[in-house]
Amino acid sequence: MSARPSTLERERPAPPAVPSRTSYGERPGVAYLFLSPWVAGVVLLTVGPMLASLYLSFTDYDLFTAPSWVGFENYARMFTTDVHFLNAVWATVKYVLLSVPVQLLAALAVALLLDRASRLQGLYRSAFYAPSLLGASVAVALVWRAMFSADGAADRFLSFFGVRTGGWVTDPDLALLMLVLLGIWQFGAPMVIFLAGLKQIPAELYDAASVDGAGWWRRFWSVTVPMLSPVIFFNLVLDTIRAFQVFNAAFIVSNGTGGPGDSTLFYTLYLWQKGFVDFDMGYASAMAWVLLLGIALVTTLIFRSARSWVHYGGGDR
Amino acid sequence: MIRRAIWHVVVLAVLGVMLYPILWLVASSFKPNASIASSVGLWADSLTLGNYASVLDGATDPPVWRYFLNSTIVAGGAVIGNVVTCSLAAYAFARLRFRLRTPLFAFMLATIMLPQHVVLIPQYTIFQQLGMVDSFWPLVLPKFLATDAFFVFLMVQFIRQLPAELDEAARIDGCGPIRIFAHITLPLVKPAMITTAIFTFIWTWNDFFTQLIYLSSPDRLTLPLALRGYVDLQESAASFGPMFALSVLSLVPILLFFAAFQRFLVQGLATSGLKG
Structure with missing residues (x-):
């Protein structure tokens, strides 16, 4: 869960949280008193460790002996000799590209379905939201593993249609797909946000479109999508960042190995293996920085593209 | 019809x-x-009911209630930490004036997006130096330093919606920021605190990565780590029953909290994305 200044601040013109009158005689120190736990956290647990991990990424470090400087060797190793690293990047990119768009489409479809005056709407919305809260748990990952194992429920079900998979967990192509399905299954959170967004679209716009003879499809593309585009954008950014960091399900399904054949070796899973199984912590730090840069790059690209498809109320930008 | x-x-x-x-x-x-x-x-x-009986009979070492207790300690500590420190920070950002407010607020928003992996190894080193690895401290202590910036943001959004006139009235009556916070903001901000508490509880209860890294002794394992133990056994069908029974039990607290507070969760989620 996260948010970004530009989407959130743009809709409301700079909130004057404090009236811009003269000082009330409050001492500036009081603000820092309120902020002191947060400031301590920033210094000790965020900025400090960030700088330290940047330094460690240029070293050979195993937690127990002092780090020794190796220059760019960790980074060079990643992109040249380490096959597993490239497999991990590929598995993660495939996961993001498959799960994020389908999850958002499912979220939007169900939000449109639920966007209707009914006393049961609140109940339905909560029921669809529940998998989002449960999906990250180890318990659900175990269910997934059991359902998709050889001769499991998924196999039995597909065999009604004459399809025999022989177990998804052990098949390199299907293992990733079952994780993608688990990701899509948790579409409740973006769905709730879509639904709230749909409620803010003024009904007059739909009325005006209907008067002009627009059918359902036309109204969807010309009213709903543009009006909802800031919310679509918000969900897209959040979901992409989240999808790059999935860990639990891949760990449980492959029992920490990322198998079969590195097909579920997600980036964070490999980072964990390097850091906490091999104790190659310099390398794990370098991987963390590459992840940060990768996420920053992708987010920047999404923000760039937003100029051409995200509309903020009123003006046609 | x-x-x-x-x-x-x-x-x-x-x-x-x-x-x-x-x-x-x-x-x-x-x-x-x-x-x-x-x-x-x-x-x-x-x-x-045999599956439940075999999980709960207490013959395992440590008994299953121990995992529940450990998960409750970790999640409970996280809830208290987040509710207290995030509301303090949020009040400062939303209502108080200080020179660095704009840059610090921007920085706070940026940290929401920061992948935890980038601070993971130095944090682990710090807790290792402090002798806190394989204890609950690394899981709870960061929450008392308001590191979950998402909740700071959630509460800032909430406090900004409260009428500022109340603060001003109190100020005219001679209240300082501390008393305004305690007597005016705090009672009004309760819904956001409940949202924060419930999300923190559920996310910490479900959290696997941090607990996997920091906890290892059998009697310190939390529920997710205990459940993970079944993966090794899963090839033998005999372990399926107890595994599912424990899985159900581990999800019960989440479902109960969800059933009781779903309105707060759904509202919190919707506002975080839309208003601002």
């Missing part, structure tokens, strides 16, 4: 597909071992 009925049928059908895995889990936890994994249907000829 017919359109309404069709709508309900369609929604319930989609919902049925969505909730099937959960129902399957619950049904499986009551089935005798042999028939579990391969049955598609939710009903079995014979249902049994």
